[in-house]
Amino acid sequence: MTEPRQHALPDGLPTLRIRDLSIEFQRRRGAPLRMVDRVSIDIWPGEIVGVIGESGSGKTLTSLATLQMLPNRAAIAEGTIHLDDIPLQDRSERDMRALRGDRIALIPQDAMQSLNPTMRIGRQVGEPLELHSGLSSQRARQTVRKLLEAVHIREPEKRVQEYPHQFSGGMQQRAMIAMGLALNPQLLIADEPTTALDVTVQAQVLKLLREIRDDKGASIMFITHDLGIVAELCDWVYVMRNGQIVENGPTRRLFMAPQADYTRMLLDATLSIHTKPGVAQ
Amino acid sequence: MNLTLRDFDWHRWRLVILGGAIIGTILICAIFAPWIAPYSPYDLDVMTMLQSPSGEHLLGTDELGRDLLSRTIFAARISMQVAFIAAGVGLIFGTLIGVAAGYFGGLVDLVLMRFMELLFSFPAILLAVVLMASLGTSILNAMIAIGIVFIPGFSRLARAATEVVLREQYVESARAIGMSHRRIVFVEILPNILAPLLVEAAVAFSYAILLESALSFLGLGAQPPEPSWGNMLNTGRGFMTQAPWLSIVPGAAIFLSVLGFNLIGDGLRDVLDPHMKE
Numbered sequence: 001m002t003e004p005r006q007h008a009l010p011d012g013l014p015t016l017r018i019r020d021l022s023i024e025f026q027r028r029r030g031a032p033l034r035m036v037d038r039v040s041i042d043i044w045p046g047e048i049v050g051v052i053g054e055s056g057s058g059k060t061l062t063s064l065a066t067l068q069m070l071p072n073r074a075a076i077a078e079g080t081i082h083l084d085d086i087p088l089q090d091r092s093e094r095d096m097r098a099l100r101g102d103r104i105a106l107i108p109q110d111a112m113q114s115l116n117p118t119m120r121i122g123r124q125v126g127e128p129l130e131l132h133s134g135l136s137s138q139r140a141r142q143t144v145r146k147l148l149e150a151v152h153i154r155e156p157e158k159r160v161q162e163y164p165h166q167f168s169g170g171m172q173q174r175a176m177i178a179m180g181l182a183l184n185p186q187l188l189i190a191d192e193p194t195t196a197l198d199v200t201v202q203a204q205v206l207k208l209l210r211e212i213r214d215d216k217g218a219s220i221m222f223i224t225h226d227l228g229i230v231a232e233l234c235d236w237v238y239v240m241r242n243g244q245i246v247e248n249g250p251t252r253r254l255f256m257a258p259q260a261d262y263t264r265m266l267l268d269a270t271l272s273i274h275t276k277p278g279v280a281q
Numbered sequence: 282m283n284l285t286l287r288d289f290d291w292h293r294w295r296l297v298i299l300g301g302a303i304i305g306t307i308l309i310c311a312i313f314a315p316w317i318a319p320y321s322p323y324d325l326d327v328m329t330m331l332q333s334p335s336g337e338h339l340l341g342t343d344e345l346g347r348d349l350l351s352r353t354i355f356a357a358r359i360s361m362q363v364a365f366i367a368a369g370v371g372l373i374f375g376t377l378i379g380v381a382a383g384y385f386g387g388l389v390d391l392v393l394m395r396f397m398e399l400l401f402s403f404p405a406i407l408l409a410v411v412l413m414a415s416l417g418t419s420i421l422n423a424m425i426a427i428g429i430v431f432i433p434g435f436s437r438l439a440r441a442a443t444e445v446v447l448r449e450q451y452v453e454s455a456r457a458i459g460m461s462h463r464r465i466v467f468v469e470i471l472p473n474i475l476a477p478l479l480v481e482a483a484v485a486f487s488y489a490i491l492l493e494s495a496l497s498f499l500g501l502g503a504q505p506p507e508p509s510w511g512n513m514l515n516t517g518r519g520f521m522t523q524a525p526w527l528s529i530v531p532g533a534a535i536f537l538s539v540l541g542f543n544l545i546g547d548g549l550r551d552v553l554d555p556h557m558k559e
Contacts, residue, residue, distance in 0.1 A: 101458030
């Protein structure tokens, strides 16, 4: 890793440092199945890092391991995960609970599915505040209003009273982001947060993520298979395949001069549509 | 979002409303029995025994000369009490057991559910009779026994619903913001499994009324002279030819209340189930 990182503070620690992480699935018979194999990822303060790869490449497992929320049969076989200087692997559930939502937040793929249909938006967005900072309900309500304003939801006073199904897809996703931002986490893990949205809403959400990085200095791990978004948003990119990192580098370099065959293949598969002459006409 | 009376979907709620009207009437009778009933349900009068319905005694009198209408109205108190308490016992304990089994899984699930199956394998009336035999015959014990009969059904339903909800993304999101197990159960799971449990509760009400009547009929529930539809039916049995109204009236009361609760249950199922929108 000789290439300089734009947002890196040379003296400090990376917000997230994953070293040689391997995740294995226990099978009923036979040896455990290795789903993630010696993956190392660094995310520096104020950096948006893309993790791309096809489904099943282990990118979501890696993010779940960071939250210590792996499915029951999966476990970290080796490697370390540090948030600042706190080791996260083998941390107790109680300790992790204190970190989740407070210092690490997850913005999930499908906002509709990720919102409790029986809870009003206001209470739901304020849930992390109640859990971690013990704010009085009135103070929490004020903060929720500000959060919803920050993610450009209009008339927040009215909207907090509504249920998730009364929100549009884009508004649900922005509400999820507001929830993630509630306590100014150092690290936001966004797992394909725009896949379910149409293009214009997608653009709003990406703009929002960039604002968060610029205003609050949060680090963002952006998991996606959409190269277009990566090109637009990320400072640094990791390319994953079959549980391994095949290449990483600054976005511009990676797109201009991909080194791994797989990266080149991915780029070709996407770019061919845009670059063939005559297609646009 | 102001709902006016005009926006109300009468058609969608028609079964619930019909059932609610029947049960509402019976409930009012039960609550205000002393004011509604024309006579005391206990006053004997040998001069007027086994009278057929007349202007003086609208539904006639029984073998001890007690006013049948008054007894039927007072009996609604016991039936409704039993229905609510027994269904409540079943709902609360069944839900607790089912949610615990579904949420923790593994050994907890195995032990709790095998125990529930054990309870389930007894015929309901037999289980109630056994419980009454060991607890003693009183109306309170009848409520508890019937409630225990309901626990396995509720627990199975709650467990299945919990497993469905546990697979939902929002439970994972709740964990991702650092929610504790207890909070997940109360804030994420319970509100989302409530609908099927409420439908089951309505059915349990009607079943509780039937079971209480059966137990009282067998002399294990309400003890004479306390009026209950079940023991009224039992005394009516002996006068089937001379005074058929002694059997018909409590029988009709049982029928109506069971019908009412079943209508509410069916109606609620349709209203609460998003897949059954007409």
